[in-house]
Amino acid sequence: NAGVTQTPKFQVLKTGQSMTLQCAQDMNHNSMYWYRQDPGMGLRLIYYSASEGTTDKGEVPNGYNVSRLNKREFSLRLESAAPSQTSVYFCASSEAQHTYYNEQFFGPGTRLTVL
Amino acid sequence: SQQGEEDPQALSIQEGENATMNCSYKTSINNLQWYRQNSGRGLVHLILIRSNEREKHSGRLRVTLDTSKKSSSLLITASRAADTASYFCATNGFQKLVFGTGTRLLVSP
Numbered sequence: 197n198a199g200v201t202q203t204p205k206f207q208v209l210k211t212g213q214s215m216t217l218q219c220a221q222d223m224n225h226n227s228m229y230w231y232r233q234d235p236g237m238g239l240r241l242i243y244y245s246a247s248e249g250t251t252d253k254g255e256v257p258n259g260y261n262v263s264r265l266n267k268r269e270f271s272l273r274l275e276s277a278a279p280s281q282t283s284v285y286f287c288a289s290s291e292a293q294h295t296y297y298n299e300q301f302f303g304p305g306t307r308l309t310v311l
Numbered sequence: 312s313q314q315g316e317e318d319p320q321a322l323s324i325q326e327g328e329n330a331t332m333n334c335s336y337k338t339s340i341n342n343l344q345w346y347r348q349n350s351g352r353g354l355v356h357l358i359l360i361r362s363n364e365r366e367k368h369s370g371r372l373r374v375t376l377d378t379s380k381k382s383s384s385l386l387i388t389a390s391r392a393a394d395t396a397s398y399f400c401a402t403n404g405f406q407k408l409v410f411g412t413g414t415r416l417l418v419s420p
Contacts, residue, residue, distance in 0.1 A: 238412040302353030
C-alpha cells in the first residue's frame with residue numbers, strides 16, 4: 197500500500213498562474229482533506245470531503261477549489277495563485293465518515309512557492 | 312481558529328530523558344489526538360484518547376486528558392535522538408480535526 201500520495205512534491209508559480217495539486221489514497225477511505233501548513237500556524241483545513249460526491253469548506257477556503265474525482269482522488273486547484281498561497285500543502289484521508297473517530301493519514305506534502 | 316495550543320513551543324533534552332508537552336483547547340471535544348511530524352514530512356498519527364478516558368499508553372508514550380481543565384499532556388519516556396520532531400495535538404469535531412501549532416522537540420545524543 198502506498199497510503200496517501202501527492203503530486204507534485206515541489207512547485208514554483210508566478211502570481212496569477214493556476215495549478216492543480218493531486219492527491220490519491222489506496223486505503224479505501226471515505227473522507228479526504230486538504231491542509232496548508234505555514235510557519236508558526238500549525239495545519240489549517242482548506243477543504244474536506246466527507247464522502248465521495250461531497251465537499252465542504254474548511255477554515256481557509258478562499259482562493260481554492262476542490263474536486264472529489266472518485267473515492268480515491270481529491271484534487272486542490274489554485275485558479276489564480278497569490279504570494280499568500282506560498283505554503284506546504286498536505287492531503288490526508290480517514291476511514292470515518294459519520295463517526296467521531298477520525299485518525300488521519302497524511303501524504304508527504306507539496307511545497308508551493310508563488311512569486 | 313486554532314483549537315489546540317501546545318506548550319512549550321520548543322523543548323531541548325538529552326537522550327534518555329523524558330519529554331513532556333502540553334496541549335490546551337477551548338471547546339468540548341469527542342477525542343484528542345497526537346501526531347508527530349519529522350522535518351519535511353507529513354504528519355503521523357501517534358495516539359488517540361477519547362473524551363471519557365483519562366490516560367492512555369502506547370509503548371514509550373503516555374497521554375493524559377483532563378476535560379475539566381481542557382488540557383492534555385504527552386509524555387515520551389527515555390527519549391531517543393529519533394524522537395526529534397514536531398508534535399501536534401488535534402481536537403476532534405464532527406468529521407474534522409483542528410490542529411495546534413505544535414511543540415518542536417530536539418533530542419541530543
